Amino acid sequence: MSLAAFVLRRLLWAIPLLLLVMLLTFVLMRGAGGTPFEPPEGVPGLPAPEQRELADFYNLDEPWFVEFGTYVRNVATLQFGPSLVNRSRSVDDAVVQGFPVTGELILLAAAWAIPAGILLGLFAAVRRSSALDHLATSTASILLVVPVFFVTYVLSRYLVYEWDVFPLGWDTWQGKVLPVFALGLAPAGYVARLTRAAAVETLQADYVRTARAKGLRRSRVVGLHVLRNSAVPILSAAPPMLALLVTGAFFVESAFAVPGVSAEFVQAARAKDYPMILGLTVVLTVLVLVVNLIADVLMATLDPRLQEERA
Amino acid sequence: MSVAGPTSGRRRMIGAFFRNPTACLGAAVVLLVLAYCVVVPLVSPYDPEDADFSAVREPPSAEHWLGTDQFGRDIFTRLAAGGLVTLTIAGAALAVILVIGVAYGATSGLLGGRVDTVMMRLLDGLLAIPRLPVSIVILVVVGLQAQNVQTVVLALSIVNWMITARLVRGEIVFLKRQDYVRAAQALGAGRRAVARRHVVPNAFGIVLVALFLELPAVILGEAFLSVLGLGPEAPTPTWGNIALEGITFGRLWLVFLPSLAIAIFAVGANLLADGLGDTLDPRRWGAARVGRRWRKLAEQPAPEIV
Numbered sequence: 001m002s003l004a005a006f007v008l009r010r011l012l013w014a015i016p017l018l019l020l021v022m023l024l025t026f027v028l029m030r031g032a033g034g035t036p037f038e039p040p041e042g043v044p045g046l047p048a049p050e051q052r053e054l055a056d057f058y059n060l061d062e063p064w065f066v067e068f069g070t071y072v073r074n075v076a077t078l079q080f081g082p083s084l085v086n087r088s089r090s091v092d093d094a095v096v097q098g099f100p101v102t103g104e105l106i107l108l109a110a111a112w113a114i115p116a117g118i119l120l121g122l123f124a125a126v127r128r129s130s131a132l133d134h135l136a137t138s139t140a141s142i143l144l145v146v147p148v149f150f151v152t153y154v155l156s157r158y159l160v161y162e163w164d165v166f167p168l169g170w171d172t173w174q175g176k177v178l179p180v181f182a183l184g185l186a187p188a189g190y191v192a193r194l195t196r197a198a199a200v201e202t203l204q205a206d207y208v209r210t211a212r213a214k215g216l217r218r219s220r221v222v223g224l225h226v227l228r229n230s231a232v233p234i235l236s237a238a239p240p241m242l243a244l245l246v247t248g249a250f251f252v253e254s255a256f257a258v259p260g261v262s263a264e265f266v267q268a269a270r271a272k273d274y275p276m277i278l279g280l281t282v283v284l285t286v287l288v289l290v291v292n293l294i295a296d297v298l299m300a301t302l303d304p305r306l307q308e309e310r311a
Numbered sequence: 312m313s314v315a316g317p318t319s320g321r322r323r324m325i326g327a328f329f330r331n332p333t334a335c336l337g338a339a340v341v342l343l344v345l346a347y348c349v350v351v352p353l354v355s356p357y358d359p360e361d362a363d364f365s366a367v368r369e370p371p372s373a374e375h376w377l378g379t380d381q382f383g384r385d386i387f388t389r390l391a392a393g394g395l396v397t398l399t400i401a402g403a404a405l406a407v408i409l410v411i412g413v414a415y416g417a418t419s420g421l422l423g424g425r426v427d428t429v430m431m432r433l434l435d436g437l438l439a440i441p442r443l444p445v446s447i448v449i450l451v452v453v454g455l456q457a458q459n460v461q462t463v464v465l466a467l468s469i470v471n472w473m474i475t476a477r478l479v480r481g482e483i484v485f486l487k488r489q490d491y492v493r494a495a496q497a498l499g500a501g502r503r504a505v506a507r508r509h510v511v512p513n514a515f516g517i518v519l520v521a522l523f524l525e526l527p528a529v530i531l532g533e534a535f536l537s538v539l540g541l542g543p544e545a546p547t548p549t550w551g552n553i554a555l556e557g558i559t560f561g562r563l564w565l566v567f568l569p570s571l572a573i574a575i576f577a578v579g580a581n582l583l584a585d586g587l588g589d590t591l592d593p594r595r596w597g598a599a600r601v602g603r604r605w606r607k608l609a610e611q612p613a614p615e616i617v
Contacts (some may be wrong), residue, residue: 017433020436147573149534149535150570251538269447281448
């Protein structure tokens with residue numbers, strides 16, 4: 001099977017999965033009962049005419065499958081509709097304003113965490129079982145188990161609020177340094193552990209011994225053979241890695257006042273703003289599926305056997 | 312098959328467990344934390360929820376080993392009581408995870424073929440979706456009035472059963488290829504009999520391993536939800552709620568202690584899972600630092616913390 005066919009098949013698999021996620025979220029929300037206009041504590045209720053307008057937009061008076069159909073059509077045409085709680089805001093606004101910021105934060109964090117993790121992991125694997133290996137491995141494990149809210153609390157409180165080393169906010173690059181650093185720590189530890197495990201295995205392979213035996217320098221063997229052959233296991237960890245980054249973003253954004261999508265999400269959850277939650281979940285799912293597709297395609301390019309197995 | 316009777320087999324397994332340093336260390340850590348959380352609230356002279364405004368924000372002392380919080384509550388007691396709630400949530404979530412994960416994994420593995428392919432593809436997709444937002448969605452749906460312990464349990468178990476399902480399925484597919492299973496089939500045993508007598512009972516070990524692999528994610532999940540203000544409501548102490556109080560009232564100490572407890576417990580549970588994986592498989596008794604077949608079955612490497 002060609003690579004194009006592989007990509008196409010994966011894309012086709014993504015559509016039912018996305019519909020399933022939408023249906024599940026939708027049914028759950030609807031099954032929760034009551035009316036979405038019942039104001040939660042502290043949120044003023046909507047006046048009747050506007051309720052009418054919203055009910056018409058979302059087809060709330062129709063049977064659930066009509067409502068779901070309307071919703072799928074809206075999403076397909078990229079119209080997520082207005083928020084049920086905040087009259088002046090639409091879900092599209094939140095998506096358009098929030099996701100680029102969160103996306104930038106996650107990409108920047110991944111951009112330093114992945115190379116750093118790979119270097120730390122290779123370093124440990126090459127010096128396997130030495131004191132330096134233990135140091136590197138335990139550093140990686142500690143980075144992974146320390147809860148992210150502890151890291152963000154310490155960094156934001158001291159470096160931003162008390163000592164004024166870095167400014168708050170997302171407007172300047174100085175303001176971006178700490179959020180990006182804090183978000184990348186756990187993924188860096190994760191990548192380091194994966195890389196070490198993969199590289200330790202590759203280092204014992206016959207072709208590595210052959211390469212060494214024919215006189216290639218150690219650095220070249222590691223850079224060329226080991227790194228390349230460890231790439232597939234590292235790439236296969238893209239989904240949990242992305243999950244780490246998304247989870248972390250919730251705490252990083254709130255600690256450093258980054259105007260990303262997570263604050264919107266938590267706020268919508270507290271206010272039971274159904275279209276907002278639904279819309280943000282759908283966009284997030286699409287992004288996650290795209291990232292995983294990219295990782296799968298990269299893996300299949302590096303190791304063509306996977307095109308057969310995983311398709 | 313083994314000549315030894317069940318008793319001697321079990322005894323050898325226990326022996327292998329105690330000879331495995333990883334397993335022992337993990338078990339010791341988990342048991343110590345558990346003992347702290349169960350015993351301290353019982354014997355402590357302080358109540359974890361009663362305020363005492365004459366002793367607010369005290370540093371550690373002989374009376375208050377870890378000091379007191381903004382309401383004068385003894386932190387040593389409150390951390391234990393919070394741990395007990397957190398661990399209860401985790402235990403209840405693990406019970407639900409056990410049911411969903413084993414049912415899904417066993418169905419997929421036993422049926423095989425196209426059903427297996429579709430179920431596993433679906434599982435891949437579900438594993439790819441970040442858990443925190445999904446558990447928030449579930450919380451919103453279920454906990455319409457107030458967030459309480461039950462809704463948190465439900466939210467955490469719905470997003471955390473996938474590793475168990477995958478491990479159980481992998482183990483069953485592995486067991487189905489074993490010689491003794493094929494021998495039983497050759498002797499004319501039916502599908503059901505083979506599944507009931509030879510495959511399912513032998514997949515028991517993997518379930519235990521899977522649960523300890525899921526445990527850190529569940530504990531962290533509770534903390535994440537609570538710190539976002541979506542956990543069990545205020546007076547209830549949990550590790551996450553204590554950390555949230557620390558963040559709200561600006562006390563590093565109160566953020567640090569539950570974070571440390573979570574980290575220690577997560578490491579312990581991971582060590583225990585690794586150690587159990589090594590000792591529950593008789594083929595690996597006595598082998599030195601043993602391979603991680605079970606870990607590898609998870610394919611998604613080291614899923615413990617995400």
